[in-house]
Amino acid sequence: MTALLQVDAVSARYGEVQALHGVSLEVATGEIVCVLGANGAGKTTLLRVISGLLPAHQGRIAFDGQAMHALPPEAIVRAGVVHVPQGRMVFTSLTVHDNLVMGGFTRPATDAKAGIERAVAYFPRLGERLKQRAGTLSGGEQQMLAIARALMSRPRLLMLDEPSMGVAPVIKEFIFEKLAEIRRQEHMAILLVEQDAEVALAVADRGYVLETGAVVLQGTAAKLQADDELRKAYLGG
Numbered sequence: 001m002t003a004l005l006q007v008d009a010v011s012a013r014y015g016e017v018q019a020l021h022g023v024s025l026e027v028a029t030g031e032i033v034c035v036l037g038a039n040g041a042g043k044t045t046l047l048r049v050i051s052g053l054l055p056a057h058q059g060r061i062a063f064d065g066q067a068m069h070a071l072p073p074e075a076i077v078r079a080g081v082v083h084v085p086q087g088r089m090v091f092t093s094l095t096v097h098d099n100l101v102m103g104g105f106t107r108p109a110t111d112a113k114a115g116i117e118r119a120v121a122y123f124p125r126l127g128e129r130l131k132q133r134a135g136t137l138s139g140g141e142q143q144m145l146a147i148a149r150a151l152m153s154r155p156r157l158l159m160l161d162e163p164s165m166g167v168a169p170v171i172k173e174f175i176f177e178k179l180a181e182i183r184r185q186e187h188m189a190i191l192l193v194e195q196d197a198e199v200a201l202a203v204a205d206r207g208y209v210l211e212t213g214a215v216v217l218q219g220t221a222a223k224l225q226a227d228d229e230l231r232k233a234y235l236g237g
């Protein structure tokens with residue numbers, strides 16, 4: 001069986017700075033895969049390359065067997081890949097409702113109502129706040145909105161960049177439970193970038209560890225949780 005997402009020996013650079021050095025990874029439908037790594041390891045860069053925001057200068061990315069690395073970002077969203085960026089990036093001056101509508105821009109307008117109902121079913125707090133401006137939501141609620149907005153395009157691969165950043169611990173737990181629920185219900189693939197290895201490995205099936213733009217370790221979540229080096233570096237010993 002071929003994986004839904006196949007990243008094959010991808011390199012990327014910002015001018016002279018090479019941020020990714022031949023990274024390969026795969027995500028299958030129904031899987032949650034995490035990418036761990038310290039600040040500056042290249043995690044965000046990897047997601048930006050997959051979503052077409054930054055070109056790969058080497059390597060190949062295939063989605064559902066089709067080459068994807070030369071497509072513009074909008075075509076990648078239409079193909080079923082959606083990226084929840086680091087720092088959430090909700091439209092703060094728009095209401096929760098209108099943020100959700102924007103998330104469905106690739107879908108027919110008639111799908112919006114059902115899409116909102118479906119997204120809000122995962123995050124009832126958003127349902128109670130549809131008319132509120134997104135900028136007045138708490139950090140955790142904004143993260144929920146960013147995920148709900150991504151669901152509006154009915155992705156087959158949901159990519160999240162540090163969803164736990166700046167979120168209170170209890171909300172963090174809630175968000176990760178929701179990711180597991182979304183994966184089960186929607187039968188999608190999830191690629192999760194996290195610095196918090198403990199929460200990420202608790203929900204993920206497999207993981208990759210990036211260090212200065214290269215994969216240095218990979219395996220099942222159980223294997224990574226038991227790895228001495230990883231424990232020292234990311235799990236506090």
Ligand SMILES: Nc1ncnc2c1ncn2[C@@H]1O[C@H](COP(=O)(O)OP(=O)(O)OP(=O)(O)O)[C@@H](O)[C@H]1O
Pocket residue numbers: 014017018019037038039040041042043044045046086195
């Ligand atoms: N716009 C940019 N211009 C130049 N260099 C960049 C740019 N964005 C990132 N880099 C560099 O690329 C490398 C990887 O950065 P990236 O943001 O992908 O790391 P990260 O793993 O997401 O880190 P963090 O955990 O802090 O978000 C770093 O060395 C960074 O300085």
Ligand SMILES: [Mg+2]
Pocket residue numbers: 043044045086161
């Ligand atoms: Mg980052």
